[in-house]
Structures are given as C-alpha cells and as structure tokens.
Amino acid sequence: MIILAATPIGNLGDASRRLVEALEGAEAVAAEDTRIAVKLMRGLGIENRPRLIALHEHNERERSAELVELAREADLLVLTDAGMPAVSDPGYELVRAAVAAEVTVTALPGPSAVVTALALSGLPTDRFCFEGFLPRRGRAAVLGALAAETRTLVFFESPHRIGDSLRALAEAFGPERRAAVCRELTKLHEEVARGTLAELAARFAEGARGEIALVVEGAPARAADEGAAVEEVLALAASGERLKDAAARVAAATGLSKRDLYESALRRR
CATH class of the missing domain: 3.40.1010.10 (Tetrapyrrole methylase, N-terminal domain)
Incomplete structure (x- = not known):
C-alpha cells in the first residue's frame, strides 16, 4: 500500500x-x-x-x-x-x-499548519476553506472572486511576499477585515499577530521571517439590495471609476457577485 x-x-x-x-x-x-x-x-x-x-x-x-x-x-x-x-x-x-x-x-x-493556524487565529472555525499560496499573477482576480466568501480563509505565504499580499487583501476585502498572521508555528519563535488587514499590512510591510500561514475572516453574510448596489456601481462609474473596478468595490462591500453587478450595470448603462 x-x-x-x-x-x-x-x-x-x-x-x-x-x-x-x-x-x-x-x-x-x-x-x-x-x-x-x-x-x-x-x-x-x-x-x-x-x-x-x-x-x-x-x-x-x-x-x-x-x-x-x-x-x-x-x-x-x-x-x-x-x-x-x-x-x-x-x-x-x-x-x-x-x-x-x-x-x-x-x-x-x-x-497540519492549516488547522493549527486556524485554531490559533481567534477567527471562526466552524466553516473554513484553504486556498494555498496566492498566485503571483492574476492575484486581483482571485481575491475579487473570494471577497464575498463567508467562510474563514486560510492561505500560505512566503516571508518576502506577506506585506504585498496583506495590502492586496486589504484592498480587495476592505481594510477592516480581521486576520491573523501565524509565523513559525510550533517552533521556538512562534508568533501569531492578530488585527485588521490594514494593521497587519503596516506591521509586515517589510516582510517577515519563517514559514507563514495567513488566516482571514470571511465576508459578513448580508442580504444586500442588488438594485441599490447596481445604482452605486453606476454612480461610481459616472464619477470616473472604471466599471469593473466599481463593481469589484461594491461587491467587496456587499457580498454580492462582482460579475453579476458588472453585467447588470453594463445593461443599465
């Protein structure tokens, strides 16, 4: 066997x-x-x-x-x-x-670094998903698709990319989303840093040492008004923002689908 x-x-x-x-x-x-x-x-x-x-x-x-x-x-x-x-x-x-x-x-x-980090994060453990390492290319699209995910998210990240990844997460998910950077788990210099994505992005702006697991709070479940959300997308686009960027921003804030918002706004234009 x-x-x-x-x-x-x-x-x-x-x-x-x-x-x-x-x-x-x-x-x-x-x-x-x-x-x-x-x-x-x-x-x-x-x-x-x-x-x-x-x-x-x-x-x-x-x-x-x-x-x-x-x-x-x-x-x-x-x-x-x-x-x-x-x-x-x-x-x-x-x-x-x-x-x-x-x-x-x-x-x-x-x-397992995945469940160890999850347990130590202080974030909900009843439902979670593991996303592995964030891609070097196409990261914005991947995070845009995950912005409305309500389950706790677990990622792996390399020491020299953790700062960039936290900044990208804060932009895609919102700066106030809670997270935990779990570093050197079970080792002598184990560290679990908890805070908002904005706080952690500032703290690890210059990177970190060791093996890292990153745990991020899921999006809040909310019954958003899709019609009002489409109007918000159109208003942002009218102010000069690209329609896709406006749809991504409203999707991150409401938990609605970025694609659905974009296509609805495109039809309404």
Whole structure:
C-alpha cells in the first residue's frame, strides 16, 4: 500500500509514534526532499536506512506510475518536508494514480499548519476553506472572486511576499477585515499577530521571517439590495471609476457577485 505520513511542521516532538514506527520499518520512502527525510530520521534517532526516492512537484506526474507499481510489492511511505502529503505539497498525483490502479492508500495523521493556524487565529472555525499560496499573477482576480466568501480563509505565504499580499487583501476585502498572521508555528519563535488587514499590512510591510500561514475572516453574510448596489456601481462609474473596478468595490462591500453587478450595470448603462 501507499502510506501518506504527516511529519512535524516545526517541533520534532510532534512526530507521532506511528510515524516513528513506520520509519523504523520502512523499506522504501518517497520524499519531497531526500536530504530533509534523512535529517528527520536522524533527529528522531531512527537507524533504519530505507531506499529513498525523490518525489517532488517537478517529477511527481512522471514517477507516479512507477511508484504505484512499487507499492504493489511493498509498502511505500510518502513524506513531504512538513505536514501532510497532498495538501499544498506533493502527493495528489500519486494518490490519484493509486486510486485508478486500485492500490490501497492510507494515512498516518499528524501536524497540519492549516488547522493549527486556524485554531490559533481567534477567527471562526466552524466553516473554513484553504486556498494555498496566492498566485503571483492574476492575484486581483482571485481575491475579487473570494471577497464575498463567508467562510474563514486560510492561505500560505512566503516571508518576502506577506506585506504585498496583506495590502492586496486589504484592498480587495476592505481594510477592516480581521486576520491573523501565524509565523513559525510550533517552533521556538512562534508568533501569531492578530488585527485588521490594514494593521497587519503596516506591521509586515517589510516582510517577515519563517514559514507563514495567513488566516482571514470571511465576508459578513448580508442580504444586500442588488438594485441599490447596481445604482452605486453606476454612480461610481459616472464619477470616473472604471466599471469593473466599481463593481469589484461594491461587491467587496456587499457580498454580492462582482460579475453579476458588472453585467447588470453594463445593461443599465
């Protein structure tokens, strides 16, 4: 079978007993970075030296068929650098190939930066969605589509882009939307900074250090008057604002669909 094994996201003490036992008995390990896998085993005091196979974003599609066949003969343990394989990390293509080939897939649950950040954020946890890393290109369109999302949002972000992303979020969602920047979770310098998007954008304007998970409050659920919203879009457009920008601004404020507002305003012009 294929065994997806969650690894510590920072503190080695979070390694489960099942993970340790699996590493001690593994014959083959597919790892996102074999060097980090070796470091993990050394840190956990594991003397076993299994066959290590590189499985990362650049080769996963090509190697999946080979690894599925390997898993027919012996258990294949799958590791990423931190957290659960297949969640914003290599593993999805392998699981899909295994399911298609009717090879058993199981998991050793463990640490997750997504739910750890969510739990620490102080924001609603009853409904949430994970959006991974924000794209480098087309970010405005992605955030525009998410502006009316009422569930709590969880993102990953790199240290040097966090300031730009917070500014973009404040512009798309409104500066008063609450958020939490969760940095270096489970590590010595763990930090959870809570505040509005405007406050956090100012605080992290020069970036930050370490691994970052960003949690953002969902849009307030409101029964907005679409007719009045379209009139507001038209008024903003009449004052010189581009119609698409006006629709995006009103959508962010009302929770209505940007596309519906834009198309309705276009017909009314």
